[in-house]
Amino acid sequence: MNSNKKDTSQLYGRPLPPSIYTATALEAAPKLLGQTLVRCTEDGDIRCKIVETESYGGKEDKGSHAFGARRTARTEMMFQAGGACYVYLIYGMYHCVNVVTGDEDDPHAVLIRAVEPLTARDAELMQLYRGKLPAGKAANLSNGPGKLCRALRIDKSLNGCQLNRMDGPLYLELGAGTSGLSIVQGPRINIPYAEEYAAKPWRFYIQENPYVSVIDKKNDYRRTSK
DNA sequence: CGACAGATAGTCT
DNA sequence: GACTATCTGTCGC
Numbered sequence: 001m002n003s004n005k006k007d008t009s010q011l012y013g014r015p016l017p018p019s020i021y022t023a024t025a026l027e028a029a030p031k032l033l034g035q036t037l038v039r040c041t042e043d044g045d046i047r048c049k050i051v052e053t054e055s056y057g058g059k060e061d062k063g064s065h066a067f068g069a070r071r072t073a074r075t076e077m078m079f080q081a082g083g084a085c086y087v088y089l090i091y092g093m094y095h096c097v098n099v100v101t102g103d104e105d106d107p108h109a110v111l112i113r114a115v116e117p118l119t120a121r122d123a124e125l126m127q128l129y130r131g132k133l134p135a136g137k138a139a140n141l142s143n144g145p146g147k148l149c150r151a152l153r154i155d156k157s158l159n160g161c162q163l164n165r166m167d168g169p170l171y172l173e174l175g176a177g178t179s180g181l182s183i184v185q186g187p188r189i190n191i192p193y194a195e196e197y198a199a200k201p202w203r204f205y206i207q208e209n210p211y212v213s214v215i216d217k218k219n220d221y222r223r224t225s226k
Numbered sequence: 227c228g229a230c231a232g233a234t235a236g237t238c239t
Numbered sequence: 240g241a242c243t244a245t246c247t248g249t250c251g252c
Binding site: 054056063064065088089090091092093094096098111113134144145146147150188189190191193194 | 242243244245246247248
């Protein structure tokens with residue numbers, strides 16, 4: 001097509017490797033860092049980089065909605081095959097979005113906890129959806145699971161959409177990944193009820209990224225092996 | 227900065 | 240009836 005133009009879009013419009021969707025949530029969570037979340041709205045497409053994730057996986061995880069293989073109307077989506085999207089309402093007010101991974105009937109999901117808009121135009125649209133914010137930190141736009149859902153206009157109507165097909169309202173694209181960046185891992189946020197699973201280091205984020213929601217200086221540590 | 231209370235409704239016991 | 244994978248405003252230092 002436009003052959004005299006330098007191809008800067010090599011990283012855009014490409015799907016993630018299917019192995020990310022078939023992996024366990026624990027394997028997939030760090031691999032989703034640096035990938036691109038795309039939200040298509042009537043106002044335009046919004047692209048942002050995933051910078052923080054948490055793994056909720058398997059029926060043994062007491063932090064997971066699907067602990068004990070509890071299969072209900074709400075948790076049903078976690079039991080779907082990898083590539084589905086799981087959206088739920090929390091505290092009566094906010095939504096959280098997850099990437100379902102693994103095999104059908106084996107509940108795994110990766111919570112997306114923070115994203116960074118790719119361009120100023122992306123940030124502009126997110127700002128519009130998010131509503132008026134107190135002046136100050138720009139990252140307040142999407143440095144938290146509830147905030148990013150509001151900024152991307154994600155609600156339960158998107159529960160069950162396919163993130164691995166690039167023709168829906170919400171999907172994933174190959175991004176720059178995390179090459180050259182350090183990944184930090186530590187305990188997941190706000191799951192005191194999870195008992196021995198509360199301390200598992202199943203949260204991952206890109207070190208020094210300003211959109212990361214919280215930093216636990218005591219317990220977070222830099223990932224050593226890839 | 228940190229700590230805390232309140233909002234608010236779906237989900238499960 | 241209790242709890243919740245959160246966020247915001249307010250108060251105090």
